[in-house]
Amino acid sequence: DVKVTQSxxxxxxxxxxxxxxxxxxxxxxxxxxxxxxxxxxxxRLIYFSYDVKMKEKGDIPEGYSVSREKKxxxxxxxxxxxxxxxxxxxxxSSPGLFPYEQYFGPGTRLTVT
Amino acid sequence: xxxxxxxxxxxFVQEKEAVTLDCTYDTSDPSYGLFWYKQPSSGEMIFLIYQxxxxxxxxxxxxxSLNFQKAxxxxxxxxxxxxxxxxxxxxxxxxxGGGGSQGNLIFGKGTKLSVKP
Numbered sequence: 001d002v003k004v005t006q007s008x009x010x011x012x013x014x015x016x017x018x019x020x021x022x023x024x025x026x027x028x029x030x031x032x033x034x035x036x037x038x039x040x041x042x043x044r045l046i047y048f049s050y051d052v053k054m055k056e057k058g059d060i061p062e063g064y065s066v067s068r069e070k071k072x073x074x075x076x077x078x079x080x081x082x083x084x085x086x087x088x089x090x091x092x093s094s095p096g097l098f099p100y101e102q103y104f105g106p107g108t109r110l111t112v113t
Numbered sequence: 114x115x116x117x118x119x120x121x122x123x124x125f126v127q128e129k130e131a132v133t134l135d136c137t138y139d140t141s142d143p144s145y146g147l148f149w150y151k152q153p154s155s156g157e158m159i160f161l162i163y164q165x166x167x168x169x170x171x172x173x174x175x176x177x178s179l180n181f182q183k184a185x186x187x188x189x190x191x192x193x194x195x196x197x198x199x200x201x202x203x204x205x206x207x208x209x210g211g212g213g214s215q216g217n218l219i220f221g222k223g224t225k226l227s228v229k230p
Contacts, residue, residue, distance in 0.1 A: 009156075033217075042204065042222040043158075058217075090158060099146050099165060100208055102218055104158035 004105035006091050012111045019078040021108050023091030030096035032074035037088040049074055081112045117205055117221035125227050126195045134190040134224050136205030145209050147188040152202040164188055200228045
C-alpha cells in the first residue's frame, strides 16, 4: 500500500528557530513535493524534487529550503521561522510515470509563536 | 488568472442523494490531466479520480465520476448516493503537459461538502 509519512502531526516553534520537517515515502517514487495549505488559499507549492539532490522552486519558496539526499526522504527547512509560516504543511510523492498522481502524507500543522 | 476555479466554497447534500462539485480550468496546453482529491478533517489528501485530456470517456471510480466537458473546460466531480463519510473538503487539480512535466499539480481552493443525515 502507498505510504507517505511525515515526522510530526503537530509542531510548535518559536520565532527565529530553525525548523526541519521530514517526509519519507516507501513507494520508490521519483518526484516529491512540499505544499503549504492555508484557509481560502488551497494548496500552494513550495518546492519539489524530481531526483536525488535535485530541487526546483515552486510558487512560494521564500523563507524555505529543501534537501533530498536519499530518494525516499525529502526535508523542508525553515531557516528562521516566522509567524507568517504558521500553516499546514503537506508532503506528497508521485511516480515518474504518467499520469503522475500524487500521494500525500498526513500533514504537519506548524505553529510559530 | 486562476488556472483552477472551484466556485462553491461550501455545499450541503442529503444523505443518499447525488451531488456535483464544480471545477473549471484554464490551460492552452493540449495535453493535461485533471484530478480530484478528498481531504477529511484528519487532514490527509486522498486521491479520488483522474481524467486525461485525450480520454474519450468520462472517468469513473466507484461512486465517483468525473463529468468532463472539454469545450467548456470543466471537470465536475459527481458523487452518487452520498454517505456521511463523504463530508470533507474536495480539491480539483490540474497537471499541464505530458511526459517530462514532473507531475506538478495546480490546485483549486476547494469545496467543503457537508452530508446531512
